Each structure stands twice: as C-alpha cells, then as structure tokens.
Amino acid sequence: MRTIxxxxxxxxxxxxxxxxxxxxxxxxxxxxxxxAKCYLASLxxxxxxxxxxxxDHESTGLLILEAAQKLEASGCEVLAICANTxxxxxxxxxxxxxxxxxxxxxxxxxxITQAQIKSVGLLGTKYVMEGEFYLQTLQNAGLRVLIPxxxxxxxxxxxxxxxxxxxxxVPETKSRLLAIIxxxxxxxxxxxxxxxxxxxxxxxxxxxxxxxxxxxxxxxDAVVARAFA
Numbered sequence: 001m002r003t004i005x006x007x008x009x010x011x012x013x014x015x016x017x018x019x020x021x022x023x024x025x026x027x028x029x030x031x032x033x034x035x036a037k038c039y040l041a042s043l044x045x046x047x048x049x050x051x052x053x054x055x056d057h058e059s060t061g062l063l064i065l066e067a068a069q070k071l072e073a074s075g076c077e078v079l080a081i082c083a084n085t086x087x088x089x090x091x092x093x094x095x096x097x098x099x100x101x102x103x104x105x106x107x108x109x110x111x112i113t114q115a116q117i118k119s120v121g122l123l124g125t126k127y128v129m130e131g132e133f134y135l136q137t138l139q140n141a142g143l144r145v146l147i148p149x150x151x152x153x154x155x156x157x158x159x160x161x162x163x164x165x166x167x168x169x170v171p172e173t174k175s176r177l178l179a180i181i182x183x184x185x186x187x188x189x190x191x192x193x194x195x196x197x198x199x200x201x202x203x204x205x206x207x208x209x210x211x212x213x214x215x216x217x218x219x220x221d222a223v224v225a226r227a228f229a
Contacts, residue, residue: 001026001037002227005076005099007067009042010083011165014197014216018082021220029228036227039074041067045165048086052127061089068097078102080223084195084215085125088133100226105134107222108193108215109141115211117191119144121184123177124195126157134195146189152180156196164198174202182209 004022008015019040026036043063051060064086068079079099081087087104094101112120120138122145128134129147138145148156159173177199181192191211194200200214 001030002077002229003075004036004038004223004227005068005071005074005079006038006040006082007043007064007071007080007086008040008082009045010048010081010086011045011198012042013165013167013201015040015042015082017197017200017216018080018220021217022224025221025224026227029224036224039071039076041071043067049161057088060086061092064089065093065096068093068099068101072097072099078223078227080104080219082219083197084134085127088127088131090133102219102223102226103137104215104219105137106141107218108195108213109138109143110222111213111218112138112143112191112193113141115191117211118142119146119188119190120213121146121148121181121187121189121192121210122195123148123156123180123192123199125160126153128195129153129156138193144188146184146187148180148184152183156180160196160198164196164202169202174207177203178207178209181212185209 023035027034048060079101084104090103120143122129135145163170163173184192193213195215197216200216205212
C-alpha cells in the first residue's frame with residue numbers, strides 16, 4: 001500500500017476517528033497485525049478558529065499548504081485533509097503539492113450517486129453550507145443540494161464550533177439537529193450529508209429520518225482505496 005498523509009487536528013476529535021477507521025480498513029484488507037502506513041500533521045485548531053473569526057483564510061491556507069509539503073517530504077503518496085471546511089483550500093494544495101489529494105466532497109458525492117439519491121440535504125459549518133467550493137463539487141456530480149434556512153444554519157455552525165469541536169455533546173443540540181434533518185426531508189431531501197467531521201459524533205443513522213452520509217467514514221474509505229490503488 002502507498003503511504004497516507006493526514007492533515008488533522010481540525011478538530012482532534014474527528015482526527016481520532018479518521019486514524020481508527022483507516023487502520024481498521026487496512027487491517028481488514030491485510031489481516032494479522034497489519035496497520036496503515038501513515039504520517040499525521042496535526043494542526044492547532046485554536047489558531048484556525050482565530051483565523052476564521054478574523055476572516056483570515058489566507059493564513060489558514062498557508063498552514064495547510066505547509067503541512068501538505070511536510071507530508072510530501074516525509075514520503076507520503078496519498079493526501080487527505082481531515083475536515084470538510086478546510087477543503088476550501090483543496091485546489092490550492094492540488095496545484096502546489098504533487099500528491100494525490102483525496103477530496104472529501106468528491107468521495108461523498110460518489111457514495112450518494114451509488115445510493116441512487118438525487119436530492120440531498122447538507123449540514124456543516126456555514127463555510128460548507130454556503131460556500132461554492134463544496135456545493136459546486138456536489139452539483140457537478142448531478143446532485144440537487146438543499147441547505148437549512150438561515151436560522152438553522154447559524155445553529156448548526158455555532159453547535160459545531162462551540163460544542164462538538166470542544167468535546168461537548170448536548171442532548172438538546174442533538175434533538176434540534178435531527179429536527180433540521182426532518183425539515184430537509186420535508187423540503188424534498190432523500191438523504192442528508194453530515195458535512196462536518198464532528199457531526200457523526202452526535203447524530204447516528206438509527207435516529208435519523210433520512211439516510212445519513214458520514215463524510216468522515218466515506219472520506220477514510222476513499223483514502224484507503226486510493227492507498228491500495
């Protein structure tokens with residue numbers, strides 16, 4: 001298998017899930033005591049949150065670019081940014097780092113298409129729900145994308161940054177997230193994308209009115225597939 005480079009820490013909670021899932025998948029393939037060959041560049045999420053608050057996405061982009069370059073220098077051959085929002089910098093990485101970057105939205109769109117779903121709801125940070133970098137990737141795959149109304153978008157965004165990335169899981173937040181998914185269903189969604197890698201830590205399939213697409217696991221699946229390609 002090829003060596004995997006992970007850019008994580010955004011947040012560390014979901015990076016743990018990436019590392020665990022990738023190693024389970026590799027062990028399933030190879031058996032015995034085998035695990036993934038990988039390097040992790042874990043960033044300080046506090047610094048990234050401060051950049052987001054001031055609108056300084058350029059500084060965050062440079063942090064991710066530097067991490068990708070370090071992973072390349074370490075001998076990595078397949079690259080993953082372990083966060084949905086930080087894929088706003090994906091094209092920059094692809095243009096400046098000669099590694100195969102496995103894109104989280106592309107992997108998610110492929111899974112939705114395979115499930116024969118055409119209309120899908122999207123939950124995530126406001127950058128994911130409102131930004132062209134993510135929506136366009138889904139739409140390019142022929143998907144109709146529905147996003148929550150402004151009030152619900154604000155709620156999801158705040159819950160992600162103020163609770164989930166800080167290892168806080170509030171029952172009332174979970175209930176409202178499930179209600180938002182129900183509203184997306186009423187608007188015509190046939191499935192819902194958990195477009196933040198912390199959302200699967202609080203919302204699970206048996207509780208949802210719609211089929212859920214866990215971007216953390218879908219991304220990890222795609223990364224391992226490319227590592228064995």
